[in-house]
Amino acid sequence: MSLSALRSITISPTSRTRDSTMSHETIIRGLKDLINAELLSIHPNEHTAHVQRESDRSAIILHASSIETCLVYLLKDKMGHLNGEEIKRLFDFEGPIGSFSNRIRMAHALSLIDRPQKKRIEIIKEMRNAAAHCHGAVSFETEAIRQAVFGLYGRSAETVEEWPGNQTRILFDLFCVNFTSKLTGDDRALSPEEVFSVALNRRAGRQEPSPDK
Numbered sequence: 459m460s461l462s463a464l465r466s467i468t469i470s471p472t473s474r475t476r477d478s479t480m481s482h483e484t485i486i487r488g489l490k491d492l493i494n495a496e497l498l499s500i501h502p503n504e505h506t507a508h509v510q511r512e513s514d515r516s517a518i519i520l521h522a523s524s525i526e527t528c529l530v531y532l533l534k535d536k537m538g539h540l541n542g543e544e545i546k547r548l549f550d551f552e553g554p555i556g557s558f559s560n561r562i563r564m565a566h567a568l569s570l571i572d573r574p575q576k577k578r579i580e581i582i583k584e585m586r587n588a589a590a591h592c593h594g595a596v597s598f599e600t601e602a603i604r605q606a607v608f609g610l611y612g613r614s615a616e617t618v619e620e621w622p623g624n625q626t627r628i629l630f631d632l633f634c635v636n637f638t639s640k641l642t643g644d645d646r647a648l649s650p651e652e653v654f655s656v657a658l659n660r661r662a663g664r665q666e667p668s669p670d671k
Contacts, residue, residue: 506635514597514627515589521634522558522586525579528641529561532570558583571641578637578650581606598630599623607633611654629657 509520533555537545550556555564562583566576585606589596598604607630608618621629632653640647648656 506631509631514603517627517631518585518589518596518603521630521638522582522589524638525582525634525641526558526561528638529565529570529579532565532641533561533568536568536570558586575637578610581609582634597623598627611650613654625657625661628660629654632657 505524509517512520530549534545534549537548540548547553548555555561562571562576562579565571566573571579585603588602596603598607604618604621604623604626607626608621610633611629633650636648636653
């Protein structure tokens with residue numbers, strides 16, 4: 459849009475009045491409330507359905523955010539002796555465990571996650587960073603993203619070539635939903651190898667066994 463076109467846009471008096479009554483603090487607080495919405499208050503099926511409606515780029519960011527939130531829950535559960543202000547100082551963005559990277563390191567240091575889980579979360583974190591900051595197209599057709607997904611399963615480069623992009627996204631969705639369940643203490647959560655078997659069955663059109671059996 460040209461500068462002259464921008465200058466030609468008019469704002470109605472009603473819009474000016476509405477905008478002038480909304481404080482900067484109110485806007486910021488409203489956005490932070492969105493960020494702080496409790497993940498565990500959302501039914502897993504609702505969350506999964508929401509992610510599936512999103513683009514590849516958004517799905518990567520949302521899954522990574524869910525896993526980071528699970529780490530926060532695990533860490534805070536270990537810090538029940540701290541008061542609210544102390545917790546806030548630790549988890550604020552500029553605090554010692556305010557970043558995704560530091561939360562991963564701390565969760566591993568406290569044995570809340572094991573080393574293989576740590577490495578998998580680090581892969582998802584870097585996928586999130588690529589999706590959030592890459593100025594080019596990012597999808598499950600992107601080679602680095604495809605390799606990362608199969609890295610979560612410990613699969614070889616040859617396996618990557620066998621799966622088209624849309625099915626690679628299914629693999630990623632299955633992994634993240636199951637991994638989130640694992641972090642929240644769901645005993646029915648499957649291992650990555652079992653999740654990959656489920657994906658193979660879906661790909662072949664076979665019915666996978668129920669995790670309850």
